[in-house]
Amino acid sequence: MKKLLFLLSFASLYASDEMGSLLFHGNCTTCHFELKEVSAPAMITVRERYKKAFGKKKDFVKYLSEWVAAPNAQTSIMQDAITKHGLMPHLGYEKEVIEEIAAYIYDTDFTQQHPNHIP
Amino acid sequence: MGNLLLFAMLGAIFYYVFKSYSKYEKYSKEAFKDFSISYDSLKRSELGLFVALAAKVAKADGRVDALEAELVSNMLDDISKVFPEPQKTKDIFKQIFNEEKDNNNNIEHLAHALSQATKRSKAMQQQFMQFLIQLAFADGEVSKSEEKVLATIAEAMQFDPQTYHAIFDQFEKMMHNINPKSTLEDAYKVLGVSQNDDMETIKKAYRKLVRQYHPDIIKSQGKSEAYIKEATQKTQEINSAYEMIKKARG
Numbered sequence: 001m002k003k004l005l006f007l008l009s010f011a012s013l014y015a016s017d018e019m020g021s022l023l024f025h026g027n028c029t030t031c032h033f034e035l036k037e038v039s040a041p042a043m044i045t046v047r048e049r050y051k052k053a054f055g056k057k058k059d060f061v062k063y064l065s066e067w068v069a070a071p072n073a074q075t076s077i078m079q080d081a082i083t084k085h086g087l088m089p090h091l092g093y094e095k096e097v098i099e100e101i102a103a104y105i106y107d108t109d110f111t112q113q114h115p116n117h118i119p
Numbered sequence: 120m121g122n123l124l125l126f127a128m129l130g131a132i133f134y135y136v137f138k139s140y141s142k143y144e145k146y147s148k149e150a151f152k153d154f155s156i157s158y159d160s161l162k163r164s165e166l167g168l169f170v171a172l173a174a175k176v177a178k179a180d181g182r183v184d185a186l187e188a189e190l191v192s193n194m195l196d197d198i199s200k201v202f203p204e205p206q207k208t209k210d211i212f213k214q215i216f217n218e219e220k221d222n223n224n225n226i227e228h229l230a231h232a233l234s235q236a237t238k239r240s241k242a243m244q245q246q247f248m249q250f251l252i253q254l255a256f257a258d259g260e261v262s263k264s265e266e267k268v269l270a271t272i273a274e275a276m277q278f279d280p281q282t283y284h285a286i287f288d289q290f291e292k293m294m295h296n297i298n299p300k301s302t303l304e305d306a307y308k309v310l311g312v313s314q315n316d317d318m319e320t321i322k323k324a325y326r327k328l329v330r331q332y333h334p335d336i337i338k339s340q341g342k343s344e345a346y347i348k349e350a351t352q353k354t355q356e357i358n359s360a361y362e363m364i365k366k367a368r369g
């Protein structure tokens with residue numbers, strides 16, 4: 001029984017990770033490429049900066065999602081990127097969707113092979 | 120003891136009958152048991168073409184939203200299960216989905232290829248079309264760009280226009296009829312949760328229900344249209360209940 005519970009919780013964890021992956025790759029990578037900087041900072045850079053500022057997943061998710069929900073030059077931790085590319089547009093995603101995506105970014109090492117990674 | 124033996128024998132017979140039937144289904148483990156899984160082979164397969172088209176529809180209005188992702192994720196699970204290595208298959212399908220979503224130049228080509236590959240089964244084509252139309256309706260209404268992508272696909276597949284419009288109208292009606300008078304209390308009931316549960320619990324319940332009731336493109340083979348209709352309706356109901364609760368909680 002315990003094993004079953006463990007498996008179940010593992011399955012649901014995996015499922016939510018997958019939603020994050022679909023949402024991230026479905027929406028963000030149009031501008032934020034995983035590894036290279038094109039019209040917006042590369043995802044590895046964003047992840048690195050946020051991880052440095054907010055080490056805990058909970059904080060990382062909170063601050064990243066709040067910022068993306070209402071981008072603001074004053075509260076940005078990536079001033080250099082704003083100087084270079086301008087402020088990220090307000091995209092009007094649901095809070096929950098951005099949180100899901102933020103959690104996925106926190107968990108994903110984009111330099112390693114991961115589902116959806118296009119070599 | 121005699122009974123047990125009888126049951127075992129009956130079981131064996133049923134298993135044999137079931138197995139020999141399932142061999143003739145189009146998308147089954149049996150049918151795909153010798154399929155060699157690679158990016159190229161999957162991309163060329165009917166299901167690969169279908170995934171690519173689903174990506175176009177999902178992204179047509181510029182974003183992939185939560186229910187769309189939920190439906191796509193379930194669909195990928197369903198179709199990957201018939202292949203010998205489900206997880207590997209699913210990862211490749213996901214990659215195809217992501218590559219195809221931003222590129223709108225090859226819709227006609229893909230739709231034509233899918234129509235060629237499935238020409239022996241009008242029923243299958245209809246199922247694919249139904250899923251794509253449902254996907255377009257997932258966020259509540261079909262945008263102009265979504266409608267255009269769907270129409271392009273239907274035309275390139277030489278899909279019967281009357282059937283297409285019938286499916287479309289059916290969804291429109293369904294969306295319209297989803298419990299317009301339902302209360303927040305009903306919404307909690309639909310998800311089987313209580314007003315005191317936190318959002319995390321409610322989200323889990325929601326996901327579980329969507330997974331349970333979504334129209335399964337593999338299982339629905341050979342089933343009546345009523346099955347897909349019911350599954351779709353239930354999915355939309357679950358979704359609108361969840362939306363309602365989310366809205367109420369801010």
